[in-house]
Amino acid sequence: MKPSNNQADTQLSKQLSNQLSTQFGTKLSDSLLLPQVATATLELIINKALSLNNKSLSFATVAQKTLMLELAELSFPLCFTVDNTSSPVVIIVRSTIECSDCSIKTSVSTLKKLKANQSLTQLIKQDELDVSGDIKIAQQFANIAQSLEIDWQTELAKHLGDVPTHKLLQFGNKITKSLLATGKQLEADISEYLVHEKRLVVTSSQINAFNQQTKDAASKVDSLSARIDKLVANIAGKQ
Amino acid sequence: MSPTDQNSQASDLSTTPHTSVDADNESTTHFGYKTIEKDDKISMVAGVFHSVAKQYDVMNDLMSFGIHRLWKRFTIDASGVRPGNKVLDLAGGTGDLTAKFSKLVGREGKVILADINSSMLNVGRDKLRDKGLVQNIEYVQANAEYLPFEENTFDIVTIAFGLRNVTDKDKALRSIYSVLKPGGRLLVLEFSKPEHELLNKAYDFYSFNILPKMGELVAKDGESYQYLAESIRMHPDQETLKDMMEKAGFEQTSFKNLTGGVVALHKGYKF
Ligand SMILES: C[S@@+](CC[C@H](N)C(=O)[O-])C[C@H]1O[C@@H](n2cnc3c(N)ncnc32)[C@H](O)[C@@H]1O
Numbered sequence: 361m362k363p364s365n366n367q368a369d370t371q372l373s374k375q376l377s378n379q380l381s382t383q384f385g386t387k388l389s390d391s392l393l394l395p396q397v398a399t400a401t402l403e404l405i406i407n408k409a410l411s412l413n414n415k416s417l418s419f420a421t422v423a424q425k426t427l428m429l430e431l432a433e434l435s436f437p438l439c440f441t442v443d444n445t446s447s448p449v450v451i452i453v454r455s456t457i458e459c460s461d462c463s464i465k466t467s468v469s470t471l472k473k474l475k476a477n478q479s480l481t482q483l484i485k486q487d488e489l490d491v492s493g494d495i496k497i498a499q500q501f502a503n504i505a506q507s508l509e510i511d512w513q514t515e516l517a518k519h520l521g522d523v524p525t526h527k528l529l530q531f532g533n534k535i536t537k538s539l540l541a542t543g544k545q546l547e548a549d550i551s552e553y554l555v556h557e558k559r560l561v562v563t564s565s566q567i568n569a570f571n572q573q574t575k576d577a578a579s580k581v582d583s584l585s586a587r588i589d590k591l592v593a594n595i596a597g598k599q
Numbered sequence: 600m601s602p603t604d605q606n607s608q609a610s611d612l613s614t615t616p617h618t619s620v621d622a623d624n625e626s627t628t629h630f631g632y633k634t635i636e637k638d639d640k641i642s643m644v645a646g647v648f649h650s651v652a653k654q655y656d657v658m659n660d661l662m663s664f665g666i667h668r669l670w671k672r673f674t675i676d677a678s679g680v681r682p683g684n685k686v687l688d689l690a691g692g693t694g695d696l697t698a699k700f701s702k703l704v705g706r707e708g709k710v711i712l713a714d715i716n717s718s719m720l721n722v723g724r725d726k727l728r729d730k731g732l733v734q735n736i737e738y739v740q741a742n743a744e745y746l747p748f749e750e751n752t753f754d755i756v757t758i759a760f761g762l763r764n765v766t767d768k769d770k771a772l773r774s775i776y777s778v779l780k781p782g783g784r785l786l787v788l789e790f791s792k793p794e795h796e797l798l799n800k801a802y803d804f805y806s807f808n809i810l811p812k813m814g815e816l817v818a819k820d821g822e823s824y825q826y827l828a829e830s831i832r833m834h835p836d837q838e839t840l841k842d843m844m845e846k847a848g849f850e851q852t853s854f855k856n857l858t859g860g861v862v863a864l865h866k867g868y869k870f
Contacts, residue, residue, distance in 0.1 A: 396672040443702040458679035
């Protein structure tokens with residue numbers, strides 16, 4: 361007897377959850393590589409600002425040190441490491457919970473206050489910022505951030521469009537923009553994606569429809585491929 | 600150990616096939632979908648990478664739509680690398696991971712870019728030197744199955760998109776295990792089996808219809824890219840590779856599917 365759609369769906373769901381349980385870190389944002397899109401973008405913006413900067417910045421206390429930033433609005437940490445092994449000095453941005461010298465727990469709104477030149481100690485006193493580890497490192501990172509004067513809104517809008525990979529992540533564009541601009545929207549988008557993805561995974565009728573579409577596409581690509589062959593032959597003929 | 604010393608010590612492994620010492624193993628292996636003599640695989644794989652070396656980076660961006668950069672970032676994030684660490688970027692090719700590790704291990708640390716293929720190593724060395732990365736990187740021509748390092752040398756070993764090209768993967772995993780320090784970790788980034796049937800189909804279609812065409816047009820080398828697509832399909836799936844790592848001695852092994860399992864990152868520790 362053929363299993364009903366429902367049975368098949370449940371089987372597929374079970375299979376999927378079994379698969380997920382053997383994986384480390386099962387967060388959806390991980391498999392979509394959102395943290396990596398975010399860190400690649402931040403790294404680009406920060407190092408561009410560093411290369412244009414003409415104020416004197418001191419990296420001595422933070423050379424090869426890592427600051428971890430945990431933002432209430434983000435589901436993953438951001439780590440900033442100053443690399444002075446080659447010149448110019450660069451800041452590497454990663455998303456990892458391992459190996460920080462100092463960590464700050466805060467929110468985007470508090471970071472805005474920091475940017476508006478409120479001091480780190482003031483914000484700690486007001487309980488808006490939670491620092492653990494070497495506070496001198498946090499202080500120096502804060503100084504660097506204040507000196508760089510990055511217009512985050514403009515830069516993020518500009519660069520998110522530039523990261524080529526990001527355009528190709530089917531849902532990445534939408535999610536990443538909200539992730540970096542209005543962090544709160546993220547969870548909602550992710551659940552929306554999850555619903556969408558789940559639907560794709562479990563519905564057998566959709567798989568059948570997809571199979572048909574694949575066949576159609578295959579025949580189109582066959583003719584495209586014949587045209588490419590011709591093109592290659594033409595190019596070869598001209599060389 | 601200076602880079603030049605290492606290079607002169609190593610024979611041209613990429614063109615001299617090794618004789619397999621695994622007597623109880625069969626004498627054949629896969630080269631993509633073809634079954635070939637084990638002894639021939641090294642030179643055939645070498646042929647592919649000598650041929651693609653110069654265009655390798657461009658093709659990588661093109662074929663993966665740039666997503667390989669994110670997969671590599673994910674690998675760095677999972678490595679837990681710290682200043683002072685000694686890292687082996689095995690089958691490191693043109694050195695993407697090496698470049699990032701070099702910045703993170705600092706002056707006290709060391710990164711060794713090892714590859715069996717001299718053309719890939721040369722392209723990698725030139726690229727990293729152009730980027731000003733000279734402080735803490737060494738280049739070693741070596742076969743993953745016979746690593747020329749002392750036991751317990753490295754804090755981290757990575758092998759990105761390399762393992763599927765190795766003739767005897769179990770032997771390579773054992774060799775890696777031996778050169779890791781206790782507490783050290785191995786990260787294997789490799790194409791794998793997409794989780795969803797429909798993604799699998801789309802991916803198959805892309806790999807066998809589009810990819811070799813792109814290889815032909817851009818790198819004038821459709822055959823090598825046909826090998827690439829075939830070798831990906833012949834590579835062990837997620838669970839099998841995890842088992843293989845355990846058999847080689849690794850503990851706390853796990854994997855993470857990226858981009859729906861098109862690629863997986865396996866992690867294992869030596870204790
Ligand atoms: C697809 S490239 C990957 C390069 C780089 N890791 C990256 O991710 O861009 C595969 C590399 O594996 C190397 N390789 C193949 N067989 C090997 C072996 N037995 N030992 C060491 N390296 C090997 C090739 O020469 C080639 O440079």
